[in-house]
Amino acid sequence: MFFHIVLERNMQLHPRHFGRNLRDNIVAKLMKDVEGTCSGRHGFVVAITGIENIGKGLIRDGTGFVSFPVKYQCVVFRPFKGEILEAVVTMVNKMGFFAEAGPVQIFVSNHLIPDDMEFQSGDMPNYTTSDGSVKIQKDSEVRLKIIGTRVDATEIFCIGTIKDDFLGVINDPAAA
Amino acid sequence: MSLVSDSPVNSSSSDDFAAFLDDALDSGDSSQSSPDDDEDNDKDKDNHNDLEAQLPNDLDTQRIKRRKVAEELENIEELQASTSHSSLEQTLEASKKKDECTHPGSFGEMCILCGQRLQAESGVTFGYIHKGLRLQNDEIVRLRNTDMKNLLRHKKLYLVLDLDHTLLNSTELRDMTSEEEYLKSQTDSPQDVSKGNLFMLTLMRMMTKLRPFARTFLKEASEMFEMYIYTMGDRAYALEMAELLDPQREYFSSRVISRDDGTQKHQKGLDIVLGQESAVLILDDTEHAWTKHKENLILMERYLFFASSCRQFGFNCKSLSELKSDESDTDGALATVLEVLKQIHKIFFDELKDNLVDRDVRQVLKTVKKEILKGCKIVFSRVFPTKYQAENHHLWKMAEQLGATCTTELDSSVTHVVSNDVGTEKSRWAVKHNKFLVLPRWIEAANYMWQKKPEENFSVKPNEELITPVCSNANS
CATH class of the missing domain: 3.40.50.1000 (HAD superfamily/HAD-like)
Known part of the structure; x- marks a missing residue:
């Protein structure tokens, strides 16, 4: 799920950045530092949308660095247990398949793939129904349900299932 | 019916009511108390679990709730028709089995089946497939079995x-x-x-x-x-x-x-x-x-x-x-x-004639290998150190794997004498009786090339240095 929230961060800045462009420098550094990172609480920071305010800088003893408390608005993405997500399949093997929704890595075990879909090996491994009408292979888009999540410092892992109504392939790259 | 003694909630003010309930329920239940179909059974088990969970906590429940408790105890006893204690345990165990996931493997420390966070790291890591993927032995066996069928179908x-x-x-x-x-x-x-x-x-x-x-x-x-x-x-x-x-x-x-x-x-x-x-x-x-x-x-x-x-x-x-x-x-x-x-x-x-699944490629490999030097009877001469147990030497084993028979005694059935030296007694015997006298390399060559090599290319020459270093690819 996406959230638009306000977060706070202390930015340490070298004195060489002080001057007319101080604010721009802080924002640029903030974007560089924060966008694309993960936090266990908020999930993946997709983009910074605005700066609420930049507080008074505090000179650190001994170094000359100044730390500014910055409040910023950002869009974060965090998967939840029970959430329905759309994801792109990245790898298919006999154990199941891996998919990605942005930075989120999702594994769907073959236990959680409908029983009528069977693994087919070959240079393009896939899961196919017996009549061949539905096929999951690399680059397929699937709709899946998250049943477990783990967010660590840089990555989000999820376990997903497509063994439920209205889940499974939503587009077929082979047909396109 | 023993609601009063079973129930942990046992305040004197509600005794009468409970007794009344007992009566009312006994009569009421008889009408609905022969549910043989599984669905009802399951429902009752589930209810019973709820009850188990509630019992310790809800010491101060209201009467309505107690009535529900009574009703459920009633149902269970009627259904199971055995001593209430053992049946309770049975139902508990059954439901536990149903809920418990075996955690066949994990991805990023989560079970791949139920999504639960797993504390203990166990099983075999399959880092080459994807970072953070681990599988338990049972799951590996299951995957191997299904994959095997798939693979055999594709020959x-x-x-x-x-x-x-x-x-x-x-x-x-x-x-x-x-x-x-x-x-x-x-x-x-x-x-x-x-x-x-x-x-x-x-x-x-x-x-x-x-x-x-x-x-x-x-x-x-x-x-x-x-x-x-x-x-x-x-x-x-x-x-x-x-x-x-x-x-x-x-x-x-x-x-x-x-x-x-x-x-x-x-x-x-x-x-x-x-x-x-x-x-x-x-x-x-x-x-x-x-x-x-x-x-x-x-x-x-x-x-x-x-x-x-x-x-x-x-x-x-x-x-x-x-x-x-x-x-x-x-x-x-x-x-x-x-x-x-x-x-x-x-x-x-x-x-192979037997069932596809029972075939073993290791046996096939062995048989194919055994054909290479089939029919050769080999005697080694001055190849092993004197005190060495000849049967344990790798050349001896190699020759046997290739289907040759190895022996230490000379007789007319011997076909090859393997030696580095023309001067030994056995070597001279070989020359005299028109048997092949070959270098140990002949066996190694057969092992690597998967065929019997012409003995002439490996004949022992006088004064050849002991154990010539086999320069790689000398055969090609």
């Missing part, structure tokens, strides 16, 4: 391939001798990997030479086998080499196993290969890496192209690179072994 077996000295040879640039400098100008372009066979990997500071026939080998073997790469090199190296061998990623996909993925140090194991051991063949030049799977192993003659590799294995002769020569393309080691693989594949699928 395929598994083939595990070693990289260094089997499919290719690499050297670090700083180890190259001055005589090898010319190679640097002959490297193939890294843009079109699929054609060339000599590559300079500037980033890794290495030069890699593919073994002649490697590309044809992979192409033909991929039709009979699902192939794995398994190398003692590190992950980055393994992937780089896989890229050279298989630029289209049609042969190996993610089945590239490196040192980092193994479960034991300095050992290779089939435990992380998702294939049943009875259907796996291994191509490797190092026997002791596979102590547990010798029966699956086809030992390859080492491919030593660069001088540094020759030195590494103790050969002081000029390397192929220095001689500006190479293994033969059409009857080098890979071409030979491809023929063997084809033969084994054919026997496995076309000639």
Whole structure:
């Protein structure tokens, strides 16, 4: 799920950045530092949308660095247990398949793939129904349900299932 | 009905009410108390679980709730018609089994089946498939079984391939001798990997030479086998080499196993290969890496192209690179072994009579090997140290694996005398009785080339140095 929230961060800045462009420098550094990172609480920071305010800088003893408390608005993405997500399949093997929704890595075990879909090996491994009408292979888009999540410092892992109504392939790259 | 004594809530003010309930329910239940179908049963079990959970906490429940409690106890007792205590345990256990996930594996420390966070790290890591993937033994067995059926339907077996000295040879640039400098100008372009066979990997500071026939080998073997790469090199190296061998990623996909993925140090194991051991063949030049799977192993003659590799294995002769020569393309080691693989594949699928699933490729391998020196009766002369137990010597074992009979006594049925020296008693006997007198290399050659080599090429010459170093590829 996406959230638009306000977060706070202390930015340490070298004195060489002080001057007319101080604010721009802080924002640029903030974007560089924060966008694309993960936090266990908020999930993946997709983009910074605005700066609420930049507080008074505090000179650190001994170094000359100044730390500014910055409040910023950002869009974060965090998967939840029970959430329905759309994801792109990245790898298919006999154990199941891996998919990605942005930075989120999702594994769907073959236990959680409908029983009528069977693994087919070959240079393009896939899961196919017996009549061949539905096929999951690399680059397929699937709709899946998250049943477990783990967010660590840089990555989000999820376990997903497509063994439920209205889940499974939503587009077929082979047909396109 | 014993609501009063069973219920933990036992305040005197509600006793009367409970007794009244008992009566009312007894009569009321009889009308609905013969639910034999499973659905009702299940519902009751579930209700009962709720009840179990509630009981300790809800000491101060209101009467309505107690009525529900009474009702449920009632139902259970009527249904189970056994002593209430044991039936309670049974239902509890049954429901526990239903809820409990066996956690067949984990991805990022979560169970792949129920999504629960798992604390203890257990099972085998499959880092080569995806970071953070682990599987329990039961699940591995299950996967192997299903995969096996799938594979047999496609008439395929598994083939595990070693990289260094089997499919290719690499050297670090700083180890190259001055005589090898010319190679640097002959490297193939890294843009079109699929054609060339000599590559300079500037980033890794290495030069890699593919073994002649490697590309044809992979192409033909991929039709009979699902192939794995398994190398003692590190992950980055393994992937780089896989890229050279298989630029289209049609042969190996993610089945590239490196040192980092193994479960034991300095050992290779089939435990992380998702294939049943009875259907796996291994191509490797190092026997002791596979102590547990010798029966699956086809030992390859080492491919030593660069001088540094020759030195590494103790050969002081000029390397192929220095001689500006190479293994033969059409009857080098890979071409030979491809023929063997084809033969084994054919026997496995076309000639064995028993059930497909029960067939064992290790047996086939053994039988094929036994044909090579079949009918030869070998006597060794001055090959083993005197005090050495002859039966334990590797040449003795090798000869027996190749189907020859080994003995220590000379008689008329002996066909070959193996010796380094023409002067021994047995050697002279061989010459006198017109038997073959061959060098120990003859057995090794048969072992590597998978065929009986003409004895004339291995005849013992007088004054030949004891145990001539077998310069690699001397046969080609």
